[in-house]
Amino acid sequence: MRWFRPSASLAAIVLCLGLTACAGGSGDGKTIKIGIDLPLSGADASVGRSTLNGMLLAIGHAAASKNALPGGFTIEPMQLDDAVQGVHSPQQGVANVRTFVADPSVLAVLGPYNSNVAAAEIPITNEAGLAQISPSTVSDGLTIGPDAAKLRRANPTQNAFFRVCTTDARQGAAGAAFALKLGLKNAYIIDDNETYGLDLANVFERDYQEKGGVVLGHDHIAKDTQDFKSLLTKIAAKKPDVVFYGGTTSTGAGLIRQQMFDVGMGGVAFMGGDGIPDLATVAGARANGTFYTVAAPNAEKLPSAGAFVKAYEAAYHEPVGPYSANAYAAAQVAIAAIARAIAENGNKLPTRAQVLGAVAKTRDLSTPIGKIGFDANGDVTEPVLSLYAIKDGKSIFVDQIDVKAK
């Protein structure tokens, strides 16, 4: 073991040093980078990777089509993992976004996945004037109200954060309206105690009660729970018409739906938001009887949605993740905005401010999740939410509702 001296470890460090020095040497002025910040390792990878794939697919499509960008520019993704030891970390997110800000060839940032990572990153991109588009952070306070204003304190008049997903407020309200329309008058609410799930469940609870529904109870679950039989045994005794779940397939929806059958609740409806369209990948045939909302008009009428799913499955040989389509759309927004900014700048490399302006002006962009445009807060203007039912692994359009941004 003599050989393993400090000198050996120093040699390793020198090696790392050399590697980065070499790696940092590309830049021909014609390459525009899009920074991607997502949790890509550990527990969060289950959603992070399928989200990343959606973005890379869009960037790949843009590269494949010759005239995606004017002026001979090419787009290159620069992805950084914001998970530290397998858990998404706002601290690492900030470090990554600062890396993007420091690299002048980065003109837009995609991500993050988690709302609290976004809360830490928004002040940085806001100050730098670097457009940031998130596929999935739904917490209301990121874009709306005094909380959002505080995040923009470096540059109060400028918004640099956009998201292609809907907010919890709209989705929870739509869920409540749909549930009552379906005649489900007694609900039991469960959430995963994470930012997305908790907020969604709270809004659902408030709106459902306002509209006359009866909430039999509201429980939160702990991370990494595998056994929901006790919780469901308790819920079964209250005989709800519907179990509403705030969260995603991987944070518990799949297991809960499955175990509902084990406690004799297989016939009770199960409902959630846009975190559970892939429920059948975990619950299989037991996903039947599930409803979920999505912030877009009927996807069956959107040829882009079907085409996206086909392209995704062909490229990655795996089913589409819960936010893959959103991710694709977010990347499309960035690419289209960069293309317009280049054109407006006389086919020369645009500035970050020009790209940011172009992102904010996004209107009627066709994406797999419908036409996208942004309001002044950076939220999508789309007021239509759809309800889907899962039947034998397929999503079937049930109904749609116009919530008109509140």
Next chain:
Amino acid sequence: MHEFLAQLMNGISLGGIYALVAIGYTMVYGIVELINFAHGDVYTLGSFFALAVFGALGVSGELHGPALAIDAGLALLVAAVCCGLIGTLLERVAYRRLRGAPRLAPLITAIGFSFVLENAMQAWKGSAPLPFPAVFPNPTFHIGALDATAQQAFVVGLAIVAMFVLQTFVERTRTGRAMRAVAQDRQAASLMGIDVDRTIAITFLIAGLLAGTAGFVSGVYYQSTWFLNGFAAGLKAFTAAVLGGIGNLAGAMLGGFLIGIVESFATWKIGGQWSNVTVFAILILVLVFRPSGLLGETVSEKV
């Protein structure tokens, strides 16, 4: 009353799985004083192996009669044996070399292996939760006010059978005696002609076999698995081992069932988000007020 019994049954079934995993912790700790952090991940690996067997056999739904016995038996066997071998392998390549090192070294190694195993599972089957075929028919029995499903009976039955077999093995066989001797005093055992290395390897093998069995059982019971399940389950199983009195087989079993019941009741009465807090609070309280556990004898620090 009806709901109380149903919750009790939920807790006992969950506890059966913890018990199988806890035995591995307690045996390994008893013999080499190592908190084998990777053990929880070996447990998850068990469900992955079983899933792979079902995949290879083309099983996707309920099985009956001989097909059930053969296919499920094969999956169980493969899961148990593979996990046993992996447990032994970890001991052979790493823990054995660190036997003389201070306690922290093998513990950190075990944490490192835990990460490696998790990543291996993620690379193997992806990072999303996986469906597990519902191979067992699942009728509900009514015994008085008690409702129990066939799966619950299977989980609890298997745990108890495994426990009896193991207890008999440790008490009656030569190897079992050797294990107890090595646990008590490795040097003396070695002087008495016991092959210490072999005995420790067998302990890891048995721990792995049981973890693999538990992995299979959890797959069948929950019809799903996920590459990170082992972290929380492993810690709770370890809690069970401590609660029962570490180093004590019957204690691990008892602790497993108690932790399962506590978790069920905490979810029922306090709320799901407090179930982990409750379990770990119990862990702390037990260690503070009765560090030897429920069935353990009082041990003074080895000096």
Next chain:
Amino acid sequence: MIYLYAFGTVAAIVAAARFASPRITRILVIGGTLALLAAPWIVRNDASLNAMVDIALYVVLALGLNVTVGYAGLLDLGYAAFFAIGAYTYGLLASPQFDLHLPFWALLPLAAGLAALFGLLLGTPTLRLRGDYLAIVTLGFGLIVPQVLQNLTKYTGGPNGVSALDIPSFFGRSFGTGATAYYFVTLAAVVGVIAIVTNARDSRLGRAWMAIREDELAAAHMGVNTTGAKLAAFALGAAIAGLAGVVFAAKLSLVSPDLFGFQVSVLILSMLVLGGMGNVAGVVVGAIVLGLVNGTILPQIDGIVNGVLHTSVDLTNYNFFIYGAILVLLMLFRPEGLLPNRERRAELRAAAPTEGPA
């Protein structure tokens, strides 16, 4: 640039430790101090400076944990809990959450005191336990604290945590959003903590710790107040984590429960193990190396490796694997860490007579 700094600091520490000549050491210390003080003007890249602040915070945390684990030999697997207590002290008392806006400088000692208090509360009943049990109690505590912070939504903001925390200021001058001010604060914290822990180590208390670590029974028989000394180690370690928590929260302008999970405790512990427990220089080296690996190398490893080899392997997928492998290989081939202290090394080597030939 950040690599240069990390490399330079590590090289300087290793050189000082190996040559052990006072003159060389003095030159290295003076040169290193000047280089570190000038860093914001040399690096001139906010991202790199920010990464350096993160690393310096890891150094502080590792130094704190070193008191508990390295000096007194008490294995603490829930260290992140004390870090969380410090961070939430700032998050709740200097934010819009309760509309309290206590100054940063007042919260530093308050958070350190609070964390130490929790350390005493946890330590008093548990420190008489055998080592491994203590590890498990602290592990349990480390899991309970973030979960409780997440569950008490009304007070702590729940899973969202608290964002838009107050930006600290120094005699009326705001720290701003850049990393520079935080860089100097953490640098000062590193120096201060090194001074505190080396003083403690060389005091009567430090000798008691060492005695306990090597043989608690013998120490007790020699009249060392073992419980008191262990408690002191536990509380001092916790206080340093609390201090680091305040700086961390202020710089991030956010606290949320998922920042303080088990993985953070393991990360800090790995830094100690990597660098060499019980030795300040070793711990600093360990924190720098792992901080760099975790914060800069692993997130960017795709670009680094594929850029050099012109491949397109997706390595982020294997971050976890790489990390675990580092721990395992290190333990197998150099259990005393890269830069162990002499007594510790002697203990380890003496305790490992069965080790195979090198």
